[in-house]
Amino acid sequence: MIGIYQILFLDKVPNYSVVDESVKLAKIYGNKGSIGFTNAILRNISNSKEKIIQSAFYTEEIENVAEKFSILYSHPIEYVQSLLKEYDEIFVKSLLMANNEKPPFTIRVNTNLIDRESLKKDLENQGYIVDKTKMSEYGLSIENPSGIIDTKNFKQGQFYVQDEASILAVELSDYKAEDILDLCSAPGGKSINAKLLNPNATIVSCDISDKKVSLVGENFIRLNLRTNGIIKNDATIYNKNLENKFDLVIVDAPCSGLGLIRRKPEIKWNRSLENIKGLSKIQSDILKNAARYVKIKGMIIYSTCTITSEENEDVILEFLKENPNFEVLKTMDRETLKLYPNVQGTDGFAITRLVKINEN
Ligand SMILES: C[S@@+](CC[C@H](N)C(=O)[O-])C[C@H]1O[C@@H](n2cnc3c(N)ncnc32)[C@H](O)[C@@H]1O
Numbered sequence: 001m002i003g004i005y006q007i008l009f010l011d012k013v014p015n016y017s018v019v020d021e022s023v024k025l026a027k028i029y030g031n032k033g034s035i036g037f038t039n040a041i042l043r044n045i046s047n048s049k050e051k052i053i054q055s056a057f058y059t060e061e062i063e064n065v066a067e068k069f070s071i072l073y074s075h076p077i078e079y080v081q082s083l084l085k086e087y088d089e090i091f092v093k094s095l096l097m098a099n100n101e102k103p104p105f106t107i108r109v110n111t112n113l114i115d116r117e118s119l120k121k122d123l124e125n126q127g128y129i130v131d132k133t134k135m136s137e138y139g140l141s142i143e144n145p146s147g148i149i150d151t152k153n154f155k156q157g158q159f160y161v162q163d164e165a166s167i168l169a170v171e172l173s174d175y176k177a178e179d180i181l182d183l184c185s186a187p188g189g190k191s192i193n194a195k196l197l198n199p200n201a202t203i204v205s206c207d208i209s210d211k212k213v214s215l216v217g218e219n220f221i222r223l224n225l226r227t228n229g230i231i232k233n234d235a236t237i238y239n240k241n242l243e244n245k246f247d248l249v250i251v252d253a254p255c256s257g258l259g260l261i262r263r264k265p266e267i268k269w270n271r272s273l274e275n276i277k278g279l280s281k282i283q284s285d286i287l288k289n290a291a292r293y294v295k296i297k298g299m300i301i302y303s304t305c306t307i308t309s310e311e312n313e314d315v316i317l318e319f320l321k322e323n324p325n326f327e328v329l330k331t332m333d334r335e336t337l338k339l340y341p342n343v344q345g346t347d348g349f350a351i352t353r354l355v356k357i358n359e360n
Pocket residue numbers: 166183184185186187188189190191206207208209212233234235236252253254255
């Protein structure tokens with residue numbers, strides 16, 4: 001940041017020296033990756049200095065809203081355009097601004113081991129500034145989380161780090177399950193939450209690779225939770241062994257992750273409309289299989305950490321066309337409940353509940 005400021009606003013030090021000195025600092029304070037990163041960013045900024053200054057200071061002359069917001073709030077124009085198709089300008093502006101803010105740090109209390117009030121007090125006694133999450137009954141937000149995973153509380157499995165929206169995805173299902181299947185479970189957040197809410201239920205958690213599956217296992221062990229199976233399974237391929245066995249199926253689908261821009265700002269530059277089309281196909285395939293794993297009267301929770309319709313409402317509409325034996329159960333009065341960084345302060349997130357009415 002200091003280097004960028006020097007290049008854009010100060011004249012005394014030549015740009016090549018700014019790059020050189022910043023790279024030296026990155027060598028001392030950063031890791032291997034940050035050296036190349038610092039070098040590339042500063043060289044690029046130095047080469048485009050005039051263009052950057054022009055665009056930053058003359059945005060009021062830009063009439064096209066998408067272009068203006070894209071420059072002012074540093075988001076790809078295609079993403080801003082797609083948001084403007086679904087939301088008004090005031091909303092889009094506040095969402096883009098919120099995407100540039102620091103996200104909250106929240107945890108899901110392992111209520112099998114400790115209640116929320118006791119964990120809050122214990123963490124406060126260790127110097128943490130802790131608040132109860134506003135929407136979830138099981139979350140705590142921590143203002144100064146540095147060192148939190150070194151606490152005895154973490155090591156003893158008294159909590160799991162999870163955004164409030166993610167906690168709510170299962171909490172708001174409001175469904176007492178007996179047999180739970182989580183099709184895209186790694187690293188285990190929704191499975192853990194589902195097991196905590198349904199302590200006597202069986203739970204099978206799946207993901208696509210051994211590495212992912214082992215993460216779920218590690219988290220179940222740390223939280224001292226029982227599982228009935230953590231298995232490698234490609235959810236896009238139909239698995240006969242899972243047929244008609246579960247009353248709650250969680251599809252926390254692989255998605256563009258555009259609701260997580262505050263946590264992973266690079267996401268916004270790595271996603272294209274083509275990517276998103278590919279993801280909607282995967283989401284539809286997974287949902288189609290989930291429909292055959294859930295029992296009659298059972299529920300599918302479909303969630304994504306992105307808020308645009310391509311990966312949410314459109315996928316659900318297509319699903320309902322092909323599966324008229326399902327219907328949407330509204331969540332807080334919404335067919336698809338969306339949570340936003342600029343409204344609820346959570347990650348951008350979408351939750352839809354689908355209930356199987358009959359077999360066909
Ligand atoms: C949004 S993440 C799941 C987060 C998890 N539910 C939690 O709460 O911790 C999506 C997951 O889908 C998995 N995934 C991607 N493609 C998959 C597939 N074809 N079958 C099963 N899982 C898949 C990814 O490995 C990733 O772990």
